[in-house]
Amino acid sequence: xxxxxxxxxxxxxxxxxxxxxxxxxxxxxxxxxxxxxxxxxxxxxxxxxxxxxxxxxxxxxxxxxxxxxxxxxxxxxxxxxxxxxxxxxxxxxxxxxxxxxxxxxxxxxxxxxxxxxxxxxxxxxxxxxxxxxxxxxxxxxxxxxxxxxxxxxxxxxxxxxxxxxxxxxx
Amino acid sequence: xxxxxxxxxxxxxxxxxxxxxxxxxxxxxxxxxxxxxxxxxxxxxxxxxxxxxxxxxxxxxxxxxxxxxxxxxxxxxxxxxxxxxxxxxxxxxxxxxxxxxxxxxxxxxxxxxxxxxxxxxxxxxxxxxxxxxxxxxxxxxxxxxxxxxxxxxxxxxxxxxxxxxxxxxx
DNA sequence: CTTGGAATGTCAACAAGGCTGACATAAACT
DNA sequence: AGTTTATGTCAGCCTTGTTGACATTCCAAG
Numbered sequence: 001x002x003x004x005x006x007x008x009x010x011x012x013x014x015x016x017x018x019x020x021x022x023x024x025x026x027x028x029x030x031x032x033x034x035x036x037x038x039x040x041x042x043x044x045x046x047x048x049x050x051x052x053x054x055x056x057x058x059x060x061x062x063x064x065x066x067x068x069x070x071x072x073x074x075x076x077x078x079x080x081x082x083x084x085x086x087x088x089x090x091x092x093x094x095x096x097x098x099x100x101x102x103x104x105x106x107x108x109x110x111x112x113x114x115x116x117x118x119x120x121x122x123x124x125x126x127x128x129x130x131x132x133x134x135x136x137x138x139x140x141x142x143x144x145x146x147x148x149x150x151x152x153x154x155x156x157x158x159x160x161x162x163x164x165x166x167x168x169x170x
Numbered sequence: 171x172x173x174x175x176x177x178x179x180x181x182x183x184x185x186x187x188x189x190x191x192x193x194x195x196x197x198x199x200x201x202x203x204x205x206x207x208x209x210x211x212x213x214x215x216x217x218x219x220x221x222x223x224x225x226x227x228x229x230x231x232x233x234x235x236x237x238x239x240x241x242x243x244x245x246x247x248x249x250x251x252x253x254x255x256x257x258x259x260x261x262x263x264x265x266x267x268x269x270x271x272x273x274x275x276x277x278x279x280x281x282x283x284x285x286x287x288x289x290x291x292x293x294x295x296x297x298x299x300x301x302x303x304x305x306x307x308x309x310x311x312x313x314x315x316x317x318x319x320x321x322x323x324x325x326x327x328x329x330x331x332x333x334x335x336x337x338x339x340x
Numbered sequence: 341c342t343t344g345g346a347a348t349g350t351c352a353a354c355a356a357g358g359c360t361g362a363c364a365t366a367a368a369c370t
Numbered sequence: 371a372g373t374t375t376a377t378g379t380c381a382g383c384c385t386t387g388t389t390g391a392c393a394t395t396c397c398a399a400g
Contacts, residue, residue, distance in 0.1 A: 017310055023298045025231075025336050026305065026317065027207075031226075032328040033320035034204050035198075035247060051356055056201070063194075069378060078203060082358055084379060106377040107367045128193045134322035135196065138315065140187055145308065145315020147196065150203035152304035158202040166195050221358095221385055239349060252387055254350060276348040278396045 019146060040126035048119075052077075053086045055123055062120045063165060068107045075161055095119060098149045207315035218289075223248075223256045223295055231266060231280045232290045233335060238277045245331055265289060 041055050060075050061067060069087070073080050087110070090096040095116035101107035112120060135143050151159060218265050231237060232243050239257070243250050257280070260266040265286035271277035282290060305313050319328060 015326035017313075018302055018305055020298060023301045023305070024294070024339065026301050026313070027229075027294075027297055028332060028335060029317055029320040030204065030207050032332045034200065034321045035328060036324045039325060043340050053357060059197075064287055070376085078357085079359060080378065081360080081380085085357075088379085101377095103375085104367070108378070124194070124197075127197055128190060130323060131196050132188055134319055135188055135193070137322045138318040141311070142315035142318040143187075143196070145312035145326045146319035147199055147306045148303055148312040152200040152307045153203045153300060154206045155209060158205060162198060162202045165198060169191055169194065219384095223386060240347085248386085249388065250349065251351085251389080255386075262379070271348095274348085278349070298351085 023129065036130065037127070040130055041123045044122055044126060050089075053082070054090060057086050057090060058095065058112065058116060058120050058123065062112055062117065063169070065111050066109045068101070068109055070107070070109065075165075077158075090116070206300065207297070210300055211293045214292055216294060220259075223252070224260060227253065227256050227260060228265065228282065228286060228290050228293065232282055232287065233339070235281050236279045238271070238279060240277070242280065245335075247328075260286070 038052060042052065045051055045055055056076055057072065060072055064071070069080060069083065073083055076083060087096060087098070091098055094113055097111045097113055097116075098108045099111070101109055138146070151162070154162060191214055208222060212222065215221060215225055227242065230242055234241070239250065239253065243253055246253060257266060257268070261268055264283055266283045267286075268278045269281065269285055272280055307318070321332070324332060
């Protein structure tokens with residue numbers, strides 16, 4: 001618990017690697033970087049009376065058009081009631097379209113309208129711009145390391161979801 | 171905006187580097203990893219009727235004992251009113267002590283009590299455990315890249331704060 | 341020294357977005 | 371057919387963000 005001392009997990013080449021202080025720096029880096037990560041879309045959204053929750057819904061509907069509410073729930077990791085509130089406003093505002101499933105009429109399939117896609121574009125452009133600058137400044141090897149660590153930090157469940165999306169994408 | 175195409179910023183060695191698809195994977199990795207990052211402390215906190223805001227306050231008071239409310243505000247990036255509510259409960263519960271400044275009586279200097287330090291320990295232990303596993307699995311070079319990218323992703327202001335904390339720590 | 345403004349922190353009220361509970365509808369199983 | 375399970379919606383609560391109003395303290399100009 002005291003700083004400077006190497007922490008519990010020491011094995012092989014990691015002798016002087018994982019001090020509590022270094023872990024804490026990693027924690028704080030995550031905290032401050034996440035603020036930067038969300039800052040640009042947040043600015044756009046606040047002008048529109050939307051929040052981060054709307055952004056997340058729009059992002060993943062764009063990523064997997066026709067997805068069901070239930071599927072979106074698993075990706076986002078919130079309750080269906082919470083997601084529903086957000087979807088309701090997006091549908092009312094004409095950014096998202098909800099179609100009753102044909103094989104299973106309990107399901108609603110979600111799509112972005114043209115207007116929804118337009119906002120999605122604005123938001124991703126802003127977020128990608130920052131990511132692009134950061135990636136370029138850091139260089140390809142740093143980016144590879146960045147992704148490796150982030151993947152290792154996810155829960156197993158989320159890593160599976162992430163991987164599935166990744167492979168469906170490219 | 172279409173995937174597969176290399177994005178705007180192309181320069182030198184980065185020829186095939188920054189496609190929109192890769193940037194989007196970075197964005198999604200951040201999203202899913204941050205969930206994992208906060209999951210363990212969140213579980214502990216929910217048993218105690220505290221939230222992430224309490225965790226953040228406790229973390230940085232521990233990191234910089236005697237800090238003022240105003241200073242904490244700049245670190246956390248929320249309004250003083252919002253922080254104040256959290257601090258009030260922590261003080262009422264005896265986890266944080268607030269002392270009126272001696273040179274400037276408007277200021278309140280914040281300290282963790284023994285009980286506060288105990289909770290801080292539980293929370294950081296949980297969060298560090300995950301970070302340690304991720305770092306170990308990823309290896310030292312990946313960790314270096316991880317930190318480089320995160321730093322590049324911060325706003326200038328936050329990067330300064332982060333660096334100041336980092337240098338005061340080790 | 342006093343007075344007006346700036347800095348610091350507190351209290352109150354509101355909004356976004358988490359949560360659980362209750363419920364309607366459709367499907368599936370016995 | 372009748373019960374159980376899955377999906378989605380509506381209502382209400384809690385945390386934590388926000389702005390507005392205010393008390394206290396400091397400091398600088400007169």
